[in-house]
Amino acid sequence: MSGYILAIDQGTTSSRAIVFDDTYAIRGVGQEEFTQHFPKSGWVEHDAGEIWSTTVNTIRAAIAAAGIAPSDIAAIGITNQRETTVLWDRKTGEAVHRAIVWQDRRTADACAKLRADGAEDGVTAKTGLLLDPYFSGTKLAWLLDNVEGARARAEAGELAFGTVDSWLLWKLTCGRVHATDATNASRTMLMNIHTGEWDDDLLTLLRVPRSVLPRICDSAHAYGTCDPGIFGASVPVCGIAGDQQAATVGQACFAPGMMKSTYGTGCFALLNTGADAVPSSNRLLTTIAYQICGRRTYALEGSIFVAGAAVQWLRDGLGIVEHASDSGTMAEAADPQQDIYLVPAFTGLGAPHWDAEARGAIFGLTRNSGPNEFARAALESVCYQTADLLDAMRGDWSGSGDTVLRVDGGMVASDWTMQRLSDILDAPVDRPTVLETTALGAAWLAAFKAGVWPDMDGFAASWKRQRRFVPAMDKQVRTRKIAGWRDAVRRTLTAS
Numbered sequence: 001m002s003g004y005i006l007a008i009d010q011g012t013t014s015s016r017a018i019v020f021d022d023t024y025a026i027r028g029v030g031q032e033e034f035t036q037h038f039p040k041s042g043w044v045e046h047d048a049g050e051i052w053s054t055t056v057n058t059i060r061a062a063i064a065a066a067g068i069a070p071s072d073i074a075a076i077g078i079t080n081q082r083e084t085t086v087l088w089d090r091k092t093g094e095a096v097h098r099a100i101v102w103q104d105r106r107t108a109d110a111c112a113k114l115r116a117d118g119a120e121d122g123v124t125a126k127t128g129l130l131l132d133p134y135f136s137g138t139k140l141a142w143l144l145d146n147v148e149g150a151r152a153r154a155e156a157g158e159l160a161f162g163t164v165d166s167w168l169l170w171k172l173t174c175g176r177v178h179a180t181d182a183t184n185a186s187r188t189m190l191m192n193i194h195t196g197e198w199d200d201d202l203l204t205l206l207r208v209p210r211s212v213l214p215r216i217c218d219s220a221h222a223y224g225t226c227d228p229g230i231f232g233a234s235v236p237v238c239g240i241a242g243d244q245q246a247a248t249v250g251q252a253c254f255a256p257g258m259m260k261s262t263y264g265t266g267c268f269a270l271l272n273t274g275a276d277a278v279p280s281s282n283r284l285l286t287t288i289a290y291q292i293c294g295r296r297t298y299a300l301e302g303s304i305f306v307a308g309a310a311v312q313w314l315r316d317g318l319g320i321v322e323h324a325s326d327s328g329t330m331a332e333a334a335d336p337q338q339d340i341y342l343v344p345a346f347t348g349l350g351a352p353h354w355d356a357e358a359r360g361a362i363f364g365l366t367r368n369s370g371p372n373e374f375a376r377a378a379l380e381s382v383c384y385q386t387a388d389l390l391d392a393m394r395g396d397w398s399g400s401g402d403t404v405l406r407v408d409g410g411m412v413a414s415d416w417t418m419q420r421l422s423d424i425l426d427a428p429v430d431r432p433t434v435l436e437t438t439a440l441g442a443a444w445l446a447a448f449k450a451g452v453w454p455d456m457d458g459f460a461a462s463w464k465r466q467r468r469f470v471p472a473m474d475k476q477v478r479t480r481k482i483a484g485w486r487d488a489v490r491r492t493l494t495a496s
Helices: 048-066 108-116 120-127 136-146 150-155 164-172 200-206 243-250 308-318 324-332 371-396 415-425 437-450 456-462 475-495
Strands: 004-010 014-020 026-033 073-080 085-089 159-163 179-181 215-217 220-225 236-242 259-263 267-274 285-292 295-304 341-343 361-363 405-408 429-432 465-469
Touching: 004 048, 004 164, 004 437, 014 048, 014 437, 026 048, 048 164, 073 164, 073 243, 073 437, 085 136, 085 150, 085 164, 108 120, 108 136, 120 200, 136 150, 136 200, 150 159, 159 164, 164 179, 164 220, 164 236, 179 220, 179 236, 220 437, 236 243, 236 437, 243 259, 243 267, 243 285, 243 295, 243 437, 259 371, 259 437, 267 285, 267 371, 285 437, 295 371, 308 324, 308 371, 324 371, 324 415, 341 371, 341 475, 361 475, 371 415, 371 475, 405 415, 415 429, 415 465, 415 475, 437 456
Parallel strands: 004 073, 073 236, 179 215, 259 405, 405 429
Antiparallel strands: 004 014, 014 026, 085 159, 220 236, 259 267, 267 295, 285 295, 341 361, 429 465
8 A cells, every 4th residue: 555645734824735655754735825814803713615625725736746646645634723613514514604713712701701600620620621712612602602593503403513623524525424533622622531522511511512513533543535526536534633732743742741842823832641631730731632542642731822923923913024934033133132022912821821811012122122122022932931831831740850842833943943942941942854743743643544654653763853952041041031021921911
């Protein structure tokens, strides 16, 4: 059987498809951006139909770029933006409303009411999550309550809910398969992560009918076969994982204590805690890292809502950065005597603060502050937020003491940013040879299930480091800079 694997990497701002060969090398890539919709302040939506059409386009482009026939592909793996919520008509296969994106904050009041009613402890005990609009459950409840006729149609079995993986799987199989994997299900606030099943108490709390829910499966699972009319071959879909969990797999973080952090639109750090679902005392999330052969592996996760998006804001919002890739060079040229702090709470603050009402702020500006200083502040904000997460993880789990951080995502191409990250963390940072770790993780899940790539141990042995960054910052400088950051965050939270 061919060792070519197609990974669908459906992200927040673009859809991508990547063809890997049996040496894990990239043979072909297709990528297409799609529209971001902001109907109200704090609301973020995607057109589910556009997500699907761009996915199909990129699949065809990746196969053409690889120079292979569609029938050469042994299996498909899907990785996706998590928590983004789609509700669609089972007969027509059309979404009844735009998808509500993970960044969307429209259900903040609903979450606050549930919290005031004392529901959060029970939710956290079952899901490992906090009551926050970030997760899918309250987004789905909003759709059921605000789309005309949706609740009645859902209760009658006419509608289907899914995160983006379920939506793509449904479309790939022409409506034959309605399923999700355990990692995506664990982000809905509807699944009990200890039993691995949808939870009746949670469904009642959020008034979600069970009839809309997909079947929960392993991350490596024979989900179904892609319809040959889509790109010319009947190919099995054998792997699904949410993007951050897929990156954990792609970084081969299979042993307890291993940690990865992905720097894309947001930043997400996962620490493998093995078979133990470690509860957090520091407002981190307990989540499923992956589920293979019926066995769940858990992780502590810290979620930062704004990472690369801060640089995009400098480019698109302020116009002071021409290309996002210029930010590292600009940061290096910044005045070292100016300590400017950007707290990028554009859509609230994530872990460990979880303040949905916080908004962005800049501290330390002087008359001499300019584009270079803004660029450095944006990049450093990602480093400081990662340090907050690592401190929280060390407080929650003793196995996280001397962790080496494996990094991936678009921002890690910047040597300046990765060196500053190591400096602020006071810990080594490893950048892998293959930076497309999210897609690679989805590809491995599919290839493992299809029997064409090595098992977990074999895959882990193949992981290669491109460069290790080690701390070089003076201790007093680090202490001063972190103190300034914490003061800026405190002021931001007080203002909210």
